[in-house]
Amino acid sequence: MSPTLTTCTACGATCDDILLEMREGRVAQAKKACPSGEAWFATPVAEQAAMALIDGQPVALDGTLDDAIAQAEKILTQARHPLVTGLKQATTEAIRAAIALADNTGACIDWTTSAAxxxxxxxxxxxxxxxxxxxxxxxxxxxxxxxxxxxxxxxxxxxxxxxxxxxxxxxxxxxxxxxxxxxxxxxxxxxxxxxxxxxxxxxxxxxxxxxxxxxxxxxxxxxxxxxxxxxxxxxxxxxxxxxxxxxxxxxxxxxxxxxxxxxxxxxxxxxxxxxxxxxEGGPGNATGAASALTWQTGFPLGVSLAKGYPEYGPGEWTTEALLRRREVDAVMIVADDLNMQVSSEALAPLGSLPTIALDWRDTETTRQATVAFRVARPGVETGGTTYRCDGIVLPLRGAVDTSRPSAESILQEIAERLSKNQD
Amino acid sequence: MPQLIKIAGGTVYDPANGIDGEVRDIWFRGGTIVEPPGDQSAKPDRTIDGSGLVVMPGGVDMHCHIAGPKVNVARKLRCDERRSPEAVLARGRGTRSGSLGSVPSTFATAYKYAGLGYTAAFDAAVPPLGARQAHQELADTPSIDKGFYVLVGNNHYLMEQIAKGEPQQVEAYLAWLLTSTKAYAPKLVNPGGVETWKQRGAGHSTGLDDQVPHFRITPRQIIGGITRAANALGLPHPAHIHCNQLGMPGNWRTTLETMQAVEGQRAHLTHIQFHSYGGGDGEEATLDSQVAPLADYINSHPNLSVDVGQVMFGNTTSMTGDGPLGYYLRNIYGDRWYSADTECEAGCGVMPIEYKNKNLVHALQWAIGLEWYLQVDNPWQVVMSTDHPNGGSFLAYPEIIRLLMDRTYRRDIIATCPAGLRQRTELADMDREYTLGEIAIITRAGPARLLGLASKGHLGPGADADITVYTPSDNQAEMFELPRLVFKGGELLVEQGEIRTAVVGQTLHVAPHYDTDRLVDLPDWFNERYSIHFENFAIAET
Incomplete structure (x- = not known):
């Protein structure tokens, strides 16, 4: 099989000339990648058979995500002040779907984890x-x-x-x-x-x-x-x-x-x-998160949709501030290991809140989540786009077929169910 | 079978089909206008009473800035405009929330265009490398059909091939570029001038015969080369030109030379208001109107057309692919300044700006815009635009219509401007008033024809059922700002300001045929110069 051209999001260089060679569904070699890139492509995907976990227990062994999606929907329906965050290692497509979901549920949405x-x-x-x-x-x-x-x-x-x-x-x-x-x-x-x-x-x-x-x-x-x-x-x-x-x-x-x-x-x-x-740029797609949030809402970060329209609050509705002040009652974390990034003061309330996590990795965040979805890995298992730090949008390509759904497809399905139940 | 719908007894303005205010029925089915049934007794599934109402095709905005990197940076830069409750749109049934200001969010842009009776809009300046982002934004701009023009006036490959005298190479590349970026038309912005700015910095002249350093080519050669190639390819909208020296006193001569440089071929000069200034040597105080000689040239050259780029008084945001212009404006206004160069392709400038009626220069810009509408004899050659948001928001179109249709109102506004205006423009002496039929030309029929959109801008059988129904009023601004009904592809989009559906519009693009063998060396050329891989350039995803 000829190698697949893809883009590496391990650091802000966002090299788009990586040639992936796959063997038995895994990355055998990431040609042109630097040592950081090699480590990135060698990062193990979450290996459990389940496509989703509820309270750490595997569900969806039969391949249907109904229970997990219903649980996520329930968390968002019951929440009065949900927060959608993470997003830094999400594709632009997943970010767009996450903003739509935040709009639908009147959530705050943000991708920052620090003032910097x-x-x-x-x-x-x-x-x-x-x-x-x-x-x-x-x-x-x-x-x-x-x-x-x-x-x-x-x-x-x-x-x-x-x-x-x-x-x-x-x-x-x-x-x-x-x-x-x-x-x-x-x-x-x-x-x-x-x-x-x-x-x-x-x-x-x-x-x-x-x-x-x-x-x-x-x-x-x-x-x-x-x-x-x-x-x-x-x-x-x-x-x-x-x-x-x-x-x-x-x-x-x-x-x-x-x-x-x-x-x-x-x-x-x-x-x-x-x-x-x-x-110099950081890992992942923070630039894309700021970009998509801006075109959809008019604001690049710290957006509250609680009143039914977007409001801008850097330092007010940003992830770290909301968690520290315990102003949210449910958290959805899309494609990022939040636990590794926010301060311990912000992390403390997270343990007692219902959380929904979507990631291709097995992380502290997914292990502790009320509902965790194991999604397809962008740039290896599924396609999408990512923003380089100078704003150039680059394609991520899937090099292998997977039955796992993309993050955006799960986000869209949750949003659709929420809309139906509102009718 | 989809419903057969009739709008009965409206006063129809369909200039493309020679209909100028006749009471008629319009029939449509499944998104398309159809012939009225020959059988007089045939009944539609649904009849909409149009009596007493004005019926026109949906509006077509051929030059605005609504998607892509610079628009989105402007949104970020102008968060200050959206803090009030009046500057936001709440989510509704089937519609997304958003925010306004001079650069609205994507969903808000779509709903506001639809609410104004516009069913198609084209972003006028996307660098090829920004195409993927522009498509993502347009995918989140529902309701209307849309597209964008891709920047080519400072493109390294094109400049090299034009300098070498390889017209067929220019054609092949241009076709490839439009296809790869899924763009609708090529756009020249300050041809050669942006590249000169990248190499030499501020303050270098870019008249049509000044050499572009390193490329051994002049703006005149770039304009001629690209316009020839675009016409040879048979593009629906061959060349959309933002002339050199925008905003500079005395620039009208360069504008006239540009009109001549296209050598009788089809070309469109955009936001012509900004390019029609007399005066000399960068002296703003000497600015005056030179619309008359330029409009004379347009009046005698049917191959040419213009859109105005009307300036309206108030706060807005300037955004341009013309990097050196951005720096020039920054030095005048002194507010936040954003500048970004795009490798091998383009530049960009964004900044807040305020046009004040008490400022003589601003009042003159306003008047020069109106002069253009009034001095082009054939309304098919002049198109309404504010160069949204540069001269003002597209939401100002109803106000411009009133200024054109009501000379008493126009003179009332002139009276609020500085007295010095009278020495520099003849606007106050112009008696011409637009008719509704002429308004229908400059807001839909004309731009649709200039864009080669055969199924838009008219209401004949086979046209898209993009229809706007207005309630007449003596105050034309009121009439046009709140249409009674707006249909897009036969679906009722908006009823008296209320959104009924937000159907997904199409992103329109061209894919001209070209000789692929001519571009076998392009991947190597590209990989040596660009910071991304050639295979990642073309837009594959939708």
Missing amino acids: DASATLALQTVGAVTATLGEVAQRADLVVLWGSDLATTHPRHFERYSLEPSSAWLPNGRADRTLIVVDDHPTATAERADVFIQISPGSDYEALTTLRFLGTAAGRASSDAPNELQDLAARMATASYGAVIYGARLAADGPESLAELTQLMADLTATTRFVAIG
């Missing part, structure tokens, strides 16, 4: 963004600044595919035609690859970005108070043909301020050159 998850969105809403697809970086960026990002460790193929090695008409010698500058608060594997490594003190990202903005002004150029490395960086940025900043999660960790400052720096630089900023 919301930072890029909040920065966009404050100042905008100046960005590009990763192919622009590959083709044009003669200056690449990695800020708080250890791509060599976390995104092993990022350099090869996008940010350092590709050659083009503008950069015929690839790596040799680029300058790589790494800004971080500690030495990293990535820093070893840099032409210049600028070590800043922990917690000083915002200050360094502000300094760079100041150094771009006439007053800044005339002053010599700033650290030499930053003066040098400001000069290099001003003279780049097409510069790119790729930033890591740390820049978003404390809220949107640093990212907003970064955007302002990009906008300042546009007066004389071109510069763009792109996040």
Whole structure:
């Protein structure tokens, strides 16, 4: 059998050139995948014979999901304040179905599990963004600044595919035609690859970005108070043909301020050159969750549909906040291991709430769920689409047939039953 | 057999079939208009009393921004507009909830178009790499038929082939691109100018004869090359052109040159209002209207058509595939700015914007738009648009209709604008008033014909049963903002503002025939330049 082309969602590089070879229904080899990708494709799927569990007990041994779907429907019908969350490793198709279900049940829906998850969105809403697809970086960026990002460790193929090695008409010698500058608060594997490594003190990202903005002004150029490395960086940025900043999660960790400052720096630089900023991106399809939520409701995260229409509440109707404040009475978790991501304060009430989990993995979240559905694995057992962090939508393809339903088909069936019972 | 339905005794405006306000019956069955039965005694299954009402084909919006990456970023950027209860739509029986503002959510967009009597709408600017997202959004835009135009004016492959003088290669690629992205038409945005901005940054001239760096080609060659290929392929809507130098004082000469550059072939110039400015050298204060010479050219060149891109006073969001324009506007307005470059293909700019009637430049833009409707002699060559949401929301169409049909009202609004307006536009002296028949042309029959939609924009046998029924009023804005009945494919979509069904509309796209042998080298070319795999480019899923 010829290998199947699919996309890896193990990290934010979202490599779409993976060739899957299957043997006896399992991934025998994921060609082109990096070590993280190999581990991702080797992640075992939940092996129990049951397609669903109720209170940890296998049901649906006969292949029908009626009991489990009825139980999920009952939980959602009885709930007054349900939350639909997870979504980060869901396909866009499952996300769309989850939003429809949340609309139908008047739930809150969100995909964030921390304040950092919301930072890029909040920065966009404050100042905008100046960005590009990763192919622009590959083709044009003669200056690449990695800020708080250890791509060599976390995104092993990022350099090869996008940010350092590709050659083009503008950069015929690839790596040799680029300058790589790494800004971080500690030495990293990535820093070893840099032409210049600028070590800043922990917690000083915002200050360094502000300094760079100041150094771009006439007053800044005339002053010599700033650290030499930053003066040098400001000069290099001003003279780049097409510069790119790729930033890591740390820049978003404390809220949107640093990212907003970064955007302002990009906008300042546009007066004389071109510069763009792109996040390094995380695993899965968080970008798709924000995207689909936005087109369906108008809001990218923390959406309450309780009043029958969408309302926006970052920090109010986001997953962590709702769980901590114990404001929900049922939780549906779509394709993510929530237990591994939220704080212990948020996790505490989860144990006593009815929960519905859909996943292809066997996780803490599925094991503790009131109802758990073992769904088909996107990108291996079933198709769908996923968003790369720069917004490009890529296909996930199924390489093997499975009798297991997709997450979206279960979500649609629950929604249909709820609609019927409302009539 | 589906029901045979008759709308009896309405006053019908069906300009494509030469019907201008005649009392007639319209018969339809199973989504299609049918001949009235020859047998006078034949009875329909259902009769709708149309007496005293106005019957038109469903509206067709040929240029708006309703789906795709930049629209969705604009939704994210403008959450500030949707915090009030007036800015949301509650879910209903069979309908989804949503939110409004200048860039409504997908379901809300669909219901609002349907509520306005529009049954088809086309997004005007999707980068090829954004096609998959645009289709996902359109799949969540029910009720109406829809489609999008795919950006080609700064496409690397096309620029290389045009520079090489390979017209057949241009044709094959264009056909492949439209087919792969499931797009309806090719769209040029600031041809060559976006690529120049990517390489050189802000402030570089992109007149028609300025070289695009590296590609050794001019905007004029791009316009000519793509328009020729699109016409040779026999596309239903060959070339949809957003001219170079949008918004710049003195840009009217470039617009006129663009009209000439298509060399007599079919082409459509979009949001022409933004491209009709006199004045010089980036000096906003010198801006004046140059509609007259451009409209003269249109009036003597039936191969050309325009949509207006009417500016309306109020808050809205500017969104464009014209990256350098976005930066230009950012420096004027100073609000949030979003810019995004798409590899090998396109740019993008999004920002909030407010048009004020007390601002002379804004008032002039408003007046220039209206001048266009009034100075094009043949209404089949001019189409109503606000370039939603750039000039204003599509929800402003009823208001524009009133401005066109009622010159007293038009002059009342002119009176609220700065006095300096009179020296820069002749709008106040224009007496022309549109008739209902002419409104039917510029809002449905005309755009349907320009898009090559044979079964839309008219009510003859075989047409889609997309029908809007209005209650006449002396206030035309009131008449058009709340249709009595709206049918889509024979289904009653909306009755006096109440949604009756939200049937799934179709996404329309073209699949022109082309010589696949010509593109054998394309996968290698693509894989060397794009950051995604060639096999992941074409839209397979629906």
